[in-house]
Amino acid sequence: MAQWLKALQDPQLVARFQRSCGLTLQPKAETNGVSPGHVPSRTFQGGGSRTAGVKGFPQENGMDSYSNGSYANGLHKKEQVRKYDVQNYLLYYLFLFAAALGQEVFYITFLPFTLWNFDSFVARRLIVVWVIVMYIGQASKDLLKWPRPTSPPVVKLETRVDAEYGMPSTHAIAATAISFTFLLATMGRYQYPFGIGLAAAVCVSTLVSLSRLYTGMHTVLDVICGVAFALLFLALTFPMWDATDELMLTNPLCPALVVIVAFLLSYNYPEMDHYSTTRADTTTILGAGSGTFIGNWFTHYLGMTYVPAGPFPLGIPPITPHMALLHVARFVLGVGLIVLARYAAKTLSLKLLGLWHNVPTQDPLVRQRLEIEVPYKFVTYTFVGVVAHTVVPYLHHVLNL
Template identity: 25%
Template sequence: MQGGRSDNSVLGSWGGKFDVRASSEGESSGYESEVEITSRISLGYTFDAVLHSLRTFFAVSISLPVAWMCLHPTIGSFRARKFRMVDKGTKTVVWVQKKLRSRLGDYYFGFFSFCAEEEFYLLLLPFLIWNVDHILGRRVTLIVCIGLVLGNTMKDVFGLPRPPSPPVWRPAHQEAIDSTNLQDFGFPSTHAMNAVSNSAFTFLYLTSTPSTFNVQDILSDRKNALMFAFVILYISSLCLSRLYLGAHTPTDLRGGLSLGVILTATYWASSEVIDSYYLSTPNLLLKLIFTGMITLLLMPQPRPVTPTFSQNALLCGLITGCCYGSRQYVDLKSISFHGNAIITGDGMTFSLPEYVPVDLVRSIFLAWNPYLRTFIRTIFGYIVVLLLRVVAKSVSTMILSCVGISVKPHIDRQMSRQRRRKKLRVVRLFTRDIDIVGSAIVKMFTYSVLAWAITFFVPFLDCVLGLLEYEQNQLI
């Protein structure tokens, strides 16, 4: 994934480079790529050249339309303009912090900023899938993941810095909470993209369909109007939290909001077609794995490396597991029980050992209060998902270690000192410190298993145990 040339020149023919200066006066962006990665292993001149060309095309095809929408002919001119706006935006961030800073504000905006983090989605989306609406849950998962992949790619292409601290204030815990530790670039704000995509898509899903969409009809309903007001409050609070916490400038937020609107409109209009494809196409798993690997291979590789590549591997895993798990769940069609035999609508039969009292367990859980079953179902699901995550990560790491790819290589300090004294250049597979390819494989596999468990395995177990009636959960 990290093989090939450094992509600092990906914009060379499009009006700029990743480490271009902020202005003709020589002001630095603070993110110049002064470190040359010499420890990577070349895969051959021809392969490197082809890969570099494909990465350039991929980066430009995603980012150049954004420049055109802002009436800039090239990515370079767009980036130079945004660089100048970062300095102005930093002053705006400082002004906002001086006006709004308070203990209550720290808690309020800290909470809303958390509402677009990985941990929040890993708590909310499973609950949505298991207890509310399977279709809505999987579609929100996909729109969030797709938006993050696109946003992360644009961040590495545009390379616009976050507001510097100081003068901007940041809470001591902010970097620890942020999924990338604020070590990635700033434009566009993926928090702003998520704020629009998850809330606006949910609102549209619950109130209308693409074929019957009418703003006046939707907002004339009192409940819909109240829901819309909550969506506006949520988006406004989350975006303002990024200014308050010093994570983004206004230009980052404007870009994120605009792209979030475009993504929401596009995905909402095509969600039925997308669902229809991955719920019916043959060889789905192979197609998902191939698409994920190609996507990661084509990701821009700025130097120094940013956390976005690792996060994109995680996101590709979530997309793979979500689509495949949803497909398996829909393919069940129905579940019936004959003694200890479980028969699904697609003709599959699972036989449990005679000593497993399936009928007794089902009768007990089905007799419980629905709210209690929901609580037990949720806690049980989280436990299963966490256990599978640990197992998947351990197994994938062990397998990679057996074939010589160490995700977290052991460092023999004595041997390292001896090598330094001998002035020998030691090169591990792909990188000196950590095998980025191995890390990406582990993340993609682990989160594929996690998403598969959320969309299929846990609901299936719930149906077997009597914690969930299969017919109660929407399928298509």
């Protein structure tokens, strides 16, 4: 068993998958020039310095300092550039697109679109499940501290998250949890062939999981554990979804309790031995979840919770040009308000924290301090969540959108 697990962690297994998809790392001796048919990618070599006192100021390069040597001194030292060859551009762009389905750009488009244009009932389930599984996945990385695949032999197509640990793959967790939560929340509520929904959920989960191997960011074991955890979580919690939703909408103490618990989880995030984006990203997720709880409760209190008319399962109406235009108008208005809310909350919270701690919060390194990063991220995205679930739906109602 131990030998089998070790084999699934072997970076050579990831490299073989990349080569089978037409992605190969150029030998070091061939990277001095840039060949016309080659797509450049950077990996960072050398002995990186640890960031002393994560709870205080980072010592050197903050976000670009990585203590295990694979991502170091990105701001102040010369980077060693490796290039890679792409023989199959169809798979290259397909897997890059799939990788984006597990990143922030997907969350800030798909989840609000579902809330404003499809069904708030489904959106609530998606957001609650996403927040919980992402927190467990992110915290597990910094507790287990299992490294990502090394380069070479692996080609690494991403650098922002290279400072994070690898086990488990939160892309695999999120993609599996969101796709199957969407399936479970809509079956019996809307009329569509279950087989098509199941195939779509499996396809999305598989594609995103394979993208983590293609981009060289996870081992096979990281991905398997991420998918397995998400499926196990859904199986254990699915019977409690209706009761949880009722509690979230009706109990007056629930929003305050959620905010307190979420902030404490953010502030007491597992201590890191080097700076990475995991704590900030996790705080952002928990803040958005807290704002969702507050917004949903307040919207229900005002009697604005969306309740479809007619018996279940509901038919899916055809998409007309008028409906498409309404959806676009709702989405554009909502995103615009979210951008303004984020800017206002971030600016004000950083200003107040700077005055409270007497530090210059314009400095990126200062923002990485625990007492700065967690409060400003949490407040900002809690406010964004509240706006998304209260102000935006109210304006949609007032403007007859």
